[in-house]
Amino acid sequence: MLNAPRSVASLVPLALLLACEKPSEQRLVGPSFMTKDWSEWSEPVHLDAPVNSTCQDQTPTLSKDELALYFTSNRRGGLGSDTPDGCQGSFDLWVAQRASRDGPWETAVNLGPQVNTPLSEAGPALAPDGRLLFFYRFATGGQRDIYVTRRDANESEWETAVSLGPDVNTASSEEGPTYLQHEGDGDGTLYFDRGDPPVTTDLYAVRVNKDGETLGPAVVQTGLNSAVEDNHTSVRRDGRELFFNSRRTGGVGGFDIWVATRNNVHDAWSAPVNLGAPVNRAGAEFHPNLSWDGRTLLFISPAGRGGLGFFDIWMTTRTQGEN
Numbered sequence: 001m002l003n004a005p006r007s008v009a010s011l012v013p014l015a016l017l018l019a020c021e022k023p024s025e026q027r028l029v030g031p032s033f034m035t036k037d038w039s040e041w042s043e044p045v046h047l048d049a050p051v052n053s054t055c056q057d058q059t060p061t062l063s064k065d066e067l068a069l070y071f072t073s074n075r076r077g078g079l080g081s082d083t084p085d086g087c088q089g090s091f092d093l094w095v096a097q098r099a100s101r102d103g104p105w106e107t108a109v110n111l112g113p114q115v116n117t118p119l120s121e122a123g124p125a126l127a128p129d130g131r132l133l134f135f136y137r138f139a140t141g142g143q144r145d146i147y148v149t150r151r152d153a154n155e156s157e158w159e160t161a162v163s164l165g166p167d168v169n170t171a172s173s174e175e176g177p178t179y180l181q182h183e184g185d186g187d188g189t190l191y192f193d194r195g196d197p198p199v200t201t202d203l204y205a206v207r208v209n210k211d212g213e214t215l216g217p218a219v220v221q222t223g224l225n226s227a228v229e230d231n232h233t234s235v236r237r238d239g240r241e242l243f244f245n246s247r248r249t250g251g252v253g254g255f256d257i258w259v260a261t262r263n264n265v266h267d268a269w270s271a272p273v274n275l276g277a278p279v280n281r282a283g284a285e286f287h288p289n290l291s292w293d294g295r296t297l298l299f300i301s302p303a304g305r306g307g308l309g310f311f312d313i314w315m316t317t318r319t320q321g322e323n
Contacts, residue, residue: 037321041297043278044305044314050107051096052312055087059123059176059232059287060298060313063130066291069096069105070124070133071313079116091120093135114160115149123232125177127188128292130154132212134177134190135161144173146192148212164190167214168206173197176232178289179208180239186210191242193231194218201231203244223269224260234290234297239265243275243297245286250274255284257299279316281305295320 051057055075062069072091076082080090093115096108115121117137125134131151136144146168149161168174168190177192190208195201202225206218224230226248233244240262247255251274258272279285279297283305289298297316303309 038294039319039321041275041279041316041318044299044301044316046307047105047313047315049308051105052308054309055085056091056309056311057313058091058300058311059289060300061124061126061289062291062296062298063126064128064292066101066296067098068126068130069108070094070126071096071108072120072122072124073108075108078110079113079118080120081118090118090138091122092116093121093124111158114158121147123176123287125179125190127179127212128181128237132179133158134164134179134212136175136177136192137161142173143171144175144197145169146174146177146190150212164206164212164214167217168192170194173201174204175201176287178233178235180235181237187215189235189239190214191221191233191235192218193229193233195229197229197231199229200227201229203230203233221269224272229255232287234288236290236294237292241290241294242269243288243290244272245288245299246272252276252280253283253285255286256280257285257288257297285314294318 053075057071057073060071071094073094074087074091076088078088078092080088083089093111094108096105098105120138121135123136133149136146138144146164147161148164149158151158163169172194174192174194177190180189182188187209189205191205193201194204203221204218205221207215209215228247230244230246233242235242242260244258245255246258257275257279259275260269260272262269283302285299285301287300295317299314300311301314302311
């Protein structure tokens, strides 16, 4: 949700701070998590430098092995124009890497001109095998469309990004993609939001094949949306838990993270529940991203929570018990 260049919360506008599943034998990668209890979320931790900067760092996405962190930033070194505050006037996609899950993050690297442009790119969503990267891009007039870039293997260069086309992109804005991999056929479901930010956006989903090509028009996700903005989903790998941000009534701050669940992928989603403290607070929390193992949730929060820049990336964790 980026109104470049003020923030991708200019992805989230400043004012906001005040299944498409195939009805057959579809299965999703990994075992069900519903048979085990989860702990409460821990007190969030700031990711600090070199991931966060004195500029704006948003829309984080962890790779399956948690050794790569993709995010958007308007830090210097991108394809945009430098601004007097030491940042840039647009947002690019960056990736930071580390040698192990407990190791320090290395300095982030810009994804380059195959992905980034002098406009703004945000909301990276990485496929589990690392070969597809979905994201959204701003048009000159501020409209947002979803794109995909591909590569042959984890270490190869990304190809030039292409639009997902009319099954997803419309005259409205589309943003906030997240990718859910199916087991067996290699297809997946791409969740995203569509609408007129910062007025209202709704959650949608579209089925895509293993090459990231759409297999039909996107479908609105019933039972999740409100009369205001609902966007930037993250779905657990078994398809039974969905996080998103919303500024609907009943929250703690102007923009909160909410969660919905279901018993299986053919059931309707439960009524969304506010994630509450210690994640949400009387400010704004948004852009949730759940790790592959379901234990780590990344999100962003503005400077009032602490940190280095106007918006920074934070992390909270939970543990999984045995039933």
